[in-house]
Structures are given as structure tokens and as C-alpha cells.
Amino acid sequence: MPLAGWAEHQFASFMALTGSPALHSLSGAGFLVERAAINGFAVPGAVSAGGGCRLIATRDNWVALNLARGDDRDLLPALFRDETLNPRDDAAIAARMAGCDAADMVGRGRELGLALAAMDEAPVSPAMTVTTTGIRRAAPTGRAPRVIDLSALWAGPLAGHLFWLAGAEVVKVESRTRPDAMRDGDPGLFALLNQGKANVALDLHDSADRAALIALIERADMVIEAARPRALLQFGIDADALVARVPGLVWLTITGHGVSDGAAGDAAHWVGFGDDCSVAGGLSAALREATGRIGFAGDALADPITGIAAALVAWHRWTGREGGRIIFSMAGTIRAALKREQDAEPARLYTSLKRWAAATGRPMAEVFGGTPLRSPTAPVAALGQDSAPWLGGTL
């Protein structure tokens, strides 16, 4: 499938770097199709495999509009400046879109906090940006890395899962009031990605919990989070300041569009999910160029692609005892992966896009799965089951 070559290449590097035997039975490409295999998703056309995102024609371009969250549709009257719009009526939405300019629509949608992208846009941020270089840790810790995983959904938890497979001790931290919705929304994928992780639940509105989380981070080697940069700052959790004072701390921030501040606005405020970010990274444009088809060229591919890329970079930095805050852009990572395949293996990429388009509507795992679907080998912790020892400071 598209970008499988890149995933295999990155995963092989991760395997070599960590030297973990638990990784040997797995394939990098397998992570790209895992969610589709669990859920029986078909190879998508203009509606994403998961169903939440669709490519809609505007006057001058195609726009991927992701309405995966329950109340996203409430914002549509504001998006189209039309209170008469029935936000549940997809035909009415498409009709409004047809009269709009893509750039205008995408700009306003992002200001409203919607996840959307234009097919011909170029990512505004590179795949990764290092905002703070850490203090070098004087000596290796002599133990497996301790990872605090504050992320939810797919990309961040996959990075945490790869660390766990490589032998790290991973603590998944969830909000008591706003836990990772994938626990109930996609229990199969949740179990695969979060197996073996300890689980801590807390409330960032509570000052004692905030202090406990900061203390936990000060004892950690790596942090994974996927909040918009302002969100943690508003709770007084300053990633750059922590990286600047905790020796060797590697902090991964996974965003949709990075933090570049340019003519199109400040990308740090934009929301992005796997399918729309893949479009923003140029994947659907590549599919159209190779096949003439309008569609998504993967199942929320920016999620697993970024999870794998982030794990490799972070582990490398941890091994070097360097520390630092690294901000990933899912759109930028797709762009980088695509560029690598265009340069290194153009024939393989072209063939994979052709095969993808020809398989539209068929079960994705059957056509592109290769290896059988793996099962969890470790238990999944209940929400907050390990809060007491981790937040109490005994671990």
C-alpha cells in the first residue's frame, strides 16, 4: 500500500536501534493497516475508511472535511455563514462547498477549530521541529526508559506502544473527565496500542494533580503528548521549561500541522486528524496524479506514519542522552515520507497507488494486510488503576 516502503524502512531502523527481540515478528507496513483489519474497513474512495472525513469539491479545489467529533457539525452554520443550513444534511453541505473557494474555506474552518485540508495545499511545517534542546544527561540511566504517554487516539499511543515493545516502562496518563475516547470507540485498536502500559487518571483542573504530573514528568525519560501547544500551557505545564531543566528529557509533541506561523495563520492552533492531515501532506494529490482518482490513500495514514517516525527520532535522542522538545507535524511527516518514496522508490510508489485505486471498495486488510492480525499479549489497564503509586511518588 502507499508509503509501506517508508514504514518498513523506518521500522527496520527502530528495530536496529533498540535491538528488541519483541519487534522481530512485526512489520512496519503492518501498523498502517492494523486499524482497518480490526474494523473490517474497505479501501476508501472520497469518504475516509473510518467514515468521518470526506473529500468535497469546492469551486477551485478538493477539500477534506473531517467531522469525526460529535459536535463538529454545530460549527457548520458558522463555517458557511448561514444559519439556515441543516448541519446534518450532507447534500446541503456539498452544495454550499461547491460555491466556496478552498483556501477561504480551509482558513475559516481552521479558525473555528475544525479539522480540514485542501488537496493542493503544501504543509506549512516540516515533519519535525526542535523547539528546545535539552540538557545532556551525564551518564546513561542504566535502566529501560520511563515514558509518560499523555496522548490519545492513534499516533501518540502507537509511539508509546513501540517504546513498550522495545522494553520501555510506559505510563498512560488520561484525564479523568475526558479519557481517551478510543477505549470505548475502538476497543480492539486501543487494546493493541495500550497493552502493558500502566494507567494513571488525573484532572488537570486540580492543582494537586497538576503538581503530581509535573513531579512524574521530572522522573521520566520521555513524554508523549498530542495536545495543541497552548492547551498544556494554559494548565501551567510548560514543555519547553521542563525540557530545559530536566537532564535528558525527550518530549514528543504530535500535532496536525506543526507550529509554523506564516501567512496562512498560526498552525499551532489548528486541529488535524489522520485523514485530513494525510490530504494536507499531499497523499490524495499523489493518488490523483498517478490514477486520476479522488480519494484517501490509506486509513488515517498520517497517524501510524507519524507514530513510527516519532518513536524512532525520540529513541535515538534518548540513546544519545541529549533531550529536547520535538514537535511533529502529521501533515509534514506525510509530506516527508511521500517525498522519500518519490525520490528513492518512485516505481514502487506509483504501483502502490495504482493497486490502491484498483482495490477501492475491497477489504483493506485482505488486499494489503500481508501478515495476520496480531493479538494483544499483555493486559490493558483499567482507567486510573495505577494512579496511587505513580502519582504518590512511590514509583
Next chain:
Amino acid sequence: MKPGTKLKSTVCDTEVMVIKAGEGTIECGGAAMAEAKPAELGALSADFSAGTLMGKRYVDAAGTFELLCVKPGKGNLSVSGAALSIKDAKPLPASD
């Protein structure tokens, strides 16, 4: 007020996008907001100076008004003198 209208504070940097609105005057820092920024900012009322936060959605008690802060400032938001409060964060999707 049409949804999608962008309003600017006349006393601070705050800007909002109207998600929905009913009858009443949308204010920031105690003064009515406007689509155009005045040449000179007015005075911020001490009673409405708690500030706005970027990306937060503000609602009235009845749920008639909803404003999204797209640029933060020193004033806080009200409708016809009644202060608005922050709406809970959007739930994340169950899968993306």
C-alpha cells in the same frame, strides 16, 4: 448576528467568531463588540477584565449564544451585561 461573523473588542485585543447568537448585545470588557476595530480603544471596565483565552468557546446560561475566541485579550465577554462562561472542551473523536 449571523453565525460566522467575526467581532472585535473595542477595548482590548479580543476577537471572537460567532457560532450562534440570539437577541442581545455582544460585549467585551464591558463595551459592545464591533466588526471593525475602532481607531482608538475605549476604556476596559474593571468588572469585565478577567480576560479571554484563545480557542475557548464562551456560552450564556441559556445556551442561546456561543462565541469562539480567535484572539485573546484582557476583557471578558458578556451579552447585555451578563458575563459568559467557558464551555467544556470539545470531546475527542472515538476514533479518527
